[in-house]
Amino acid sequence: MSWLFEPGWWANGTVRTALLVGFVVAVVSAIVGVFTVLRGQSFAGHALTDVATAGGAGAFLVGLAPLAGFIGGGVAGAGAMDAIGVQRVKGRDIATGVVLGAAMGLAALFLFLAARDSSATGTTQLILFGSIFTVGPSTLAQVSWLSAGVLVALAAIARPLLLSSLSVELAVARGVRVRWVGLVFMILLAVAVGMSAIVIGAILSTALLIGPPASALRVARRFAVGVVLAVVLGVVATWLGVLFAYDSYYWFPSHRGLPVSFFVVAVVLVEYVIASVVHRAAPSPSVAAGWS
Amino acid sequence: MFASFMTNAWLSGTVVALLAGAVGFFVVVRGASFAAHAIPNGAFAGAAGAYLVGMNPLVGLVSFALLSALGIGVTSRRVRNDVATALSLVAMLALGAAFLSASLIYEPTINALLFGEILGVSSAQLWPVLVLGALSVLALGWLYRPLVYTSVAPELARARGVNATLVDVLFLAVVALATALTVPVVGALLTFSLMIGPPAAARVLVARPGLAIALSVALSVLTVWVSIAASYTFNLPIGFFVGVLGASLYLAARVFARRRVSDSVTYRA
Secondary structure (H helix, E strand, O other): OOOOOOOOOOOHHHHHHHHHHHHHHHHHHHHHHHHHHHHHOOHHHHHHHHHHHHHHHHHHHHHHHHHHHHHHHHHHHHHHHHHOOOOOHHHHHHHHHHHHHHHHHHHHHHHHHHHHOOOOOHHHHHHHHHOHHOOOHHHHHHHHHHHHHHHHHHHHHHHHHHHHHHHHHHHHHHHOHHHHHHHHHHHHHHHHHHHHHHHOOHHHHHHHHHHHHHHHHHHHOOOOHHHHHHHHHHHHHHHHHHHHHHHHHHOOOOOOOOOHHHHHHHHHHHHHHHHHHHHOOOOOOOHHHOOO | OOOOOHHHHHHHHHHHHHHHHHHHHHHHOOOOOHHHHHHHHHHHHHHHHHHHOOOOOOHHHHHHHHHHHHHHHHHOOOOOHHHHHHHHHHHHHHHHHHHHHOOOOHHHHHHHHHOOOHHHOOHHOOOOOHHHHHHHHHHHHHHHHHHHHHHHHHHHHHHHOOOHHHHHHHHHHHHHHHHHHHHHHOOHHHEEEEEEEHHHHHHHHHOOOOHHHHHHHHHHHHHHHHHHHHHHHHHHHHHHHHHHHHHHHHHHHHHHHOOOOOOOOHOOO
């Protein structure tokens, strides 16, 4: 197996932490992502990574814990999107866009000030692109607790959320308070995305939130199967990505490895292509019917 | 701030604002904000790739922006639009990250691409901005009727036999072209802010398309002028002012429009 696992893979503490953190984040992203894709909120899901990044940069500037900044920024952004009107499908695009535009302006300011006031280089890339290989064990514990919280809260609203995601009219008729359920979901999305953005970077955050669930929903015939499949696809993509990134160090004579995000996204896209082919070979009704 | 070394900043900023105001109107009306966000990020990846192989960054910007536009336009026929855009976006960003790590780009260069460096626009950069800007405006004028048609009354357009997918792909190509030349001036991240804030504000205030476009362009130019002046005065990145001003304009327009509606309701009562 040495052709697949380059030397030191099994004994490397950084790799082990990366795999564990990747696992936790991939699971949460996949489960939250299934609802995000079903509800057509991919743009919000991605925008929140950038909003969270602005929060993280701000926290870095004033010396607060970055994780608090990422999550605080994300939740504030989710609140602002909700206030402007992310609930109505028609205004959703604009609400998300306006909040995203403002957040990017703030990020530009914070990163500029951080770069001007500190001698540390590479802050911009670290904050924007993140790296799974820089995660410490203490972050792993915090991320695990937060993830558990998000999943418990999501489980509590899962039924009304699913109902209102598939048919707002039906949900209202059944007495679901659609607006509140939507707001709670936005906040959970913000926490999940803020957390994954700081641990694995904004690119991977969106890739794992949208890619595996979109693939799973193309082939799954039942919702529960879709959720499980999304989790499996997400974890596989993350682990393969970490493995390839580790191996890529040995691929080039220069010993300059390629980033994890590149490989994870590549696997996610391959999974999506396969799911599309399967979907075309055997078009599946039910979940996908309301979706594609 | 009107010294000779600022001439290029004012000129390129104005061209970019005119373009973003016009293109942005259709972005807002068509609900294409996510695409308008994804395409500049794709362009950023292209610039990083061009640095890697030692090409002119503008070539990378234009080709990757067009590639993203094509990817979004073509895949969104099959799956839902937002998923297609998200997947194209992460694909481009991941490529960009790979290019960045493979080449040794100086950090300020990356920051300039992301957040813009309007004060650093050289005369050599000015010409492509002007030519591409004129091209985009021409393309937009040529697409104007089908664009308004498919944006405002999609069913009617389909009944009349307008090819909506083709219009969509062509429109995204215009967004890509506009993006490619805006990125070096205000940066990948703020190109987006300029395409959303002022046009969304104009759309809240005015219903007629022609008038709304004019207002959108005016607001966009105003945003850029104020931002250049503020950026020069306070020595802070221009992107900050563009982003915050754009969002503020939209919020102000919303407040104004609501007050106007409630006034007219009172009159009627």
